[in-house]
Amino acid sequence: MVLIYLDNINGAIKKSSLEALSYGAAVAKQLGTDAQALVIGDVSSDLSALGQYGVSKVHQLSGVNEFDAQGFARLVADKATEGNASVVVFSHSLSGKALAPRVSVRLKAGLVTGAVALPDTSNGFVVKKSVFSGKAFANVRINSAIKIVSLNPNAFTAVLGAGSAEVVTTAATISSNVKIASVSKSSGARTLTESEIVVSAGRGMKGPENWGMIEELADVLNAGLACSRPVADAHWRPHHEHVGQTGVAIAPNLYIAVGISGAIQHLAGVNRSKTIVVINKDPEAPFFKAADYGIVGDAFEVIPKLTAALKAGS
Amino acid sequence: MKILVCISKTPDTTAKIAFTDNNTKFDTNGVQWIINPYDEWYALVRAIELKEADASNSIHLISVGGSDAEPILRKALALGGDEAIRVNIDIDDSYTIATQIAEVAKSGGYDLILTGKETIDHNGSTLGGMVAELLNLPYISLATKLDMNGSIAHVTREIDGGQELDEVATPVVISAQKGMAEARIPNMRGIMAARTKPLSVVEPVACDALTSTVSFEMPPAKAGVKLVDAENVAELVRLLKEEAKVV
Ligand SMILES: Cc1cc2nc3c(=O)[nH]c(=O)nc-3n(C[C@H](O)[C@H](O)[C@H](O)COP(=O)(O)OP(=O)(O)OC[C@H]3O[C@@H](n4cnc5c(N)ncnc54)[C@H](O)[C@@H]3O)c2cc1C
Numbered sequence: 001m002v003l004i005y006l007d008n009i010n011g012a013i014k015k016s017s018l019e020a021l022s023y024g025a026a027v028a029k030q031l032g033t034d035a036q037a038l039v040i041g042d043v044s045s046d047l048s049a050l051g052q053y054g055v056s057k058v059h060q061l062s063g064v065n066e067f068d069a070q071g072f073a074r075l076v077a078d079k080a081t082e083g084n085a086s087v088v089v090f091s092h093s094l095s096g097k098a099l100a101p102r103v104s105v106r107l108k109a110g111l112v113t114g115a116v117a118l119p120d121t122s123n124g125f126v127v128k129k130s131v132f133s134g135k136a137f138a139n140v141r142i143n144s145a146i147k148i149v150s151l152n153p154n155a156f157t158a159v160l161g162a163g164s165a166e167v168v169t170t171a172a173t174i175s176s177n178v179k180i181a182s183v184s185k186s187s188g189a190r191t192l193t194e195s196e197i198v199v200s201a202g203r204g205m206k207g208p209e210n211w212g213m214i215e216e217l218a219d220v221l222n223a224g225l226a227c228s229r230p231v232a233d234a235h236w237r238p239h240h241e242h243v244g245q246t247g248v249a250i251a252p253n254l255y256i257a258v259g260i261s262g263a264i265q266h267l268a269g270v271n272r273s274k275t276i277v278v279i280n281k282d283p284e285a286p287f288f289k290a291a292d293y294g295i296v297g298d299a300f301e302v303i304p305k306l307t308a309a310l311k312a313g314s
Numbered sequence: 315m316k317i318l319v320c321i322s323k324t325p326d327t328t329a330k331i332a333f334t335d336n337n338t339k340f341d342t343n344g345v346q347w348i349i350n351p352y353d354e355w356y357a358l359v360r361a362i363e364l365k366e367a368d369a370s371n372s373i374h375l376i377s378v379g380g381s382d383a384e385p386i387l388r389k390a391l392a393l394g395g396d397e398a399i400r401v402n403i404d405i406d407d408s409y410t411i412a413t414q415i416a417e418v419a420k421s422g423g424y425d426l427i428l429t430g431k432e433t434i435d436h437n438g439s440t441l442g443g444m445v446a447e448l449l450n451l452p453y454i455s456l457a458t459k460l461d462m463n464g465s466i467a468h469v470t471r472e473i474d475g476g477q478e479l480d481e482v483a484t485p486v487v488i489s490a491q492k493g494m495a496e497a498r499i500p501n502m503r504g505i506m507a508a509r510t511k512p513l514s515v516v517e518p519v520a521c522d523a524l525t526s527t528v529s530f531e532m533p534p535a536k537a538g539v540k541l542v543d544a545e546n547v548a549e550l551v552r553l554l555k556e557e558a559k560v561v
């Protein structure tokens with residue numbers, strides 16, 4: 001059995017988890033076994049509909065709604081043992097990063113994080129993963145009986161078919177050593193790693209007061225917002241928008257970089273994007289070498305025009 | 315309070331990425347080695363700040379690696395670590411590395427074990443969680459802020475679309491990322507002092523590697539940029555719709 005751990009935000013299954021679900025179903029097919037999903041907590045979505053992604057069964061552990069890595073890892077590992085799972089799949093998201101390593105230790109199962117493709121099972125179990133901050137890939141063999149794979153967001157497309165899953169809900173409890181004192185969410189912020197489109201801007205914007213046009217462009221595209229490191233360092237934008245080698249690593253379908261020179265450390269966090277558009281007034285900016293499309297021009301003129309053209313076309 | 319900071323050695327952020335031996339090994343030719351930025355800027359510097367605030371805190375550094383990890387440990391000592399431990403095994407299996415760190419931590423009586431968010435070469439983001447599970451300790455991942463109040467750690471961590479403030483009693487394992495501290499450069503006094511600070515080498519405990527790297531590959535090269543005239547943004551929109559099919 002292949003067990004896929006599904007993550008939810010406010011009761012809705014995350015997009016990256018649906019990708020992991022499709023991935024797990026494809027792995028199960030490859031191995032000639034079935035795929036089952038595990039949801040911890042009470043969710044609003046119809047879990048039987050997850051059968052469309054190729055899972056036969058969805059296990060739901062209800063009553064546990066505060067994430068705790070230690071407690072959740074125990075629940076996932078127990079479910080894997082109970083169902084005799086040969087592979088456990090996570091999405092390499094915030095909670096996946098906290099959970100997968102713990103489950104790996106509990107099951108003494110080799111873990112590959114940041115997977116970008118289905119495993120090669122022709123000779124053992126070899127998973128391709130992103131390394132050197134997106135500048136290369138490594139093929140890593142898992143030697144243990146149970147294998148754990150944590151899939152990079154946007155690396156595998158969720159495929160929908162027909163089907164309905166059996167939902168088995170049981171109550172669970174965990175005891176946690178961590179007290180959640182407070183939670184603050186930036187309203188309306190789209191999670192960067194989940195965004196299909198990201199609009200990003202750099203020092204070329206001159207100052208924080210000029211971000212209105214960047215936000216407007218992001219709005220028409222329903223895109224997440226990102227920035228280069230000096231922009232976050234200067235507090236023009238919040239730290240969580242900083243992408244690159246020392247910031248968030250992203251792989252959206254479309255990355256639009258405005259007034260960013262394209263330093264190697266910046267590229268390291270964004271070079272897995274499927275399509276890159278660069279808008280820079282300097283034709284020599286290194287970013288153009290990594291781009292698919294480019295406009296050499298002044299962002300202050302190009303961006304409002306681009307926003308208008310997108311609005312007109314939609 | 316005793317703090318253990320996990321230090322890994324990574325190629326400089328501008329290093330050329332290439333492979334040798336039929337794409338099975340990273341080409342270290344001409345590569346400058348640095349302390350993994352997350353370990354240095356965030357985990358280590360925050361530990362130093364905690365020590366500056368309370369001189370009774372001590373900072374131990376650990377690196378699992380060959381003798382070439384020692385210059386990196388010396389640099390971390392120059393920044394402000396008190397003593398360093400190198401576990402003498404050069405391997406890339408996270409489970410083996412975590413086992414070595416957990417083994418040292420077991421007898422060390424550490425209150426805080428800090429790691430970086432991830433290594434910029436291996437990009438695992440796995441080590442802290444593994445060490446925590448091996449030691450049966452709580453793990454706060456991707457922390458952006460850390461303050462101590464007696465034996466209670468107040469840790470802010472990143473969650474989807476926001477932040478969460480956690481309170482947890484030590485001992486605890488925490489992985490650090492941007493926000494936790496600002497980068498520093500070692501001063502002359504630190505560099506001189508580091509020469510005589512203790513750096514001990516311990517032999518690894520036996521452990522089966524759960525993973526092994528078979529080969530590396532480079533991503534396919536980009537076809538080259540298509541430039542669109544600044545006066546014709548409609549053409550860019552058309553290309554994104556019809557050719558790239560991304561909007
Ligand atoms: C160890 C290390 C780690 C790092 N990690 C990161 C990281 O994670 N992320 C990151 O981003 N950086 C990182 N950096 C910094 C990186 O090296 C660059 O300094 C940084 O990315 C530059 O940011 P920028 O492109 O916004 O600014 P600049 O390099 O100043 O570029 C601004 C660009 O804007 C263009 N421009 C100016 N005016 C206009 C206009 N009106 N219209 C259009 N274009 C205009 C200019 O031509 C220029 O290309 C790191 C550096 C180090 C040493």
Ligand SMILES: Nc1ncnc2c1ncn2[C@@H]1O[C@H](COP(=O)(O)O)[C@@H](O)[C@H]1O
Nearest residue numbers: 320322378429430432433438439440441
């Ligand atoms: N060989 C090592 N020795 C000591 N600490 C390490 C080693 N490898 C990784 N770490 C620590 O674990 C963190 C996460 O590494 P990784 O899981 O490889 O991405 C790093 O930021 C370091 O703090």
